Amino acid sequence: MTTLIVGGNGVTGSQVVEQLLIRNQEVRIIVRSAEKLPQSWKDHDNLKIIEASILNMEKATLSNHLSGCNAVVSCLGHNMSLKGIFGPPQKLVTDAIRKLCHGLNEQESSNRPIKFILMNSAGHRNQNEVISLGHKIALYIIRNLLPPHRDNECAASFLRDNIGPDNHSIEYVVVRPDTLINEEKVSDYSVFPSPTRSAIFNPGKTSRINVGHFMAELLTDENLWTQWKGQMPVIYNKSAI
C-alpha cells in the first residue's frame, strides 16, 4: 500500500512516517524542505521525498504524486510563531485537503476507495457534541481569535460535508488528539467517538507517537478502518484518562 503524507516532517507527521515504514508500507512525503530530514529517511527504499509546497504545486504535478496512492494523510499544522498563527496561509489545512481531495477525485485509479486521514484536534467540536455553555463561549472566542483553530474546524467540516461518510471514491477518518506530548515509545491509548472531557477546561494528553501508531493501524487494519471510517475519533493516552 502506498500513502502520501503532507506535514510528514512535522513532529507528529514524522511519527506517522516511521510507523508506516515499520509496517513495510510505501510512503511519499511532500515537504517544503528536505534539508533537516534524517539520512535514514533519505536512504530508505520505501520512502519518496518530494520537496515542494503543497499549496503552490501545479495540479498536474500533484496528480503524478497521487497516482498509485491508496491513502493520503494530512498532519499539516500552522507553525507556532506569530507569522504561523496569524499570517498567510490562514486556510493552510483546509486548502491543502481540498486540493488533495480534488486531485484524488480526478485520478483514474483502480485503488478506490482511497483512504484519507486528517490530523485534527479534540478542541474541534463535531456536530451535535454536547458541551457546556462556558465551553461554547470559549470556543467562540478561540475560533474568532485564532485562525489555526478556525482552519482545523473548516478542514474537518470539508471532509464531513463535502466528501461525506458514504463517498465511494474517498473514505475519511478525522483523528482528534488532545494536548500533544512527546514520548519515546508507543503506550496504551484509548479511542472514543467524541471527547470524554473538555479540551479547554480539563484537557487530556495524547502522545504524538500514539497518534502515529493509530493512523498507521487505521491504514493497515481493514477492520479498524471500517470501525472508524466517516468518523472523527478522539484519542487519549490511557494514563491521561
Ligand SMILES: NC(=O)c1ccc[n+]([C@@H]2O[C@H](COP(=O)([O-])OP(=O)(O)OC[C@H]3O[C@@H](n4cnc5c(N)ncnc54)[C@H](OP(=O)(O)O)[C@@H]3O)[C@@H](O)[C@H]2O)c1
Ligand atoms: N499542540 C497540540 O497540543 C495539538 C493538539 C491537537 C491537535 N493539534 C494539531 O496538530 C497539528 C500538528 O501538530 P504537530 O505538533 O505535529 O505540528 P508541527 O510539528 O508544527 O508540524 C506542522 C507541519 O505542517 C507544515 N506546515 C506548516 N506551515 C506550512 C505551510 N505554509 N505550507 C506547507 N506546510 C506547512 C510543517 O512543515 P514545515 O516544517 O515546512 O513548516 C510541518 O510539516 C497542529 O498544528 C494542530 O493543528 C495540536
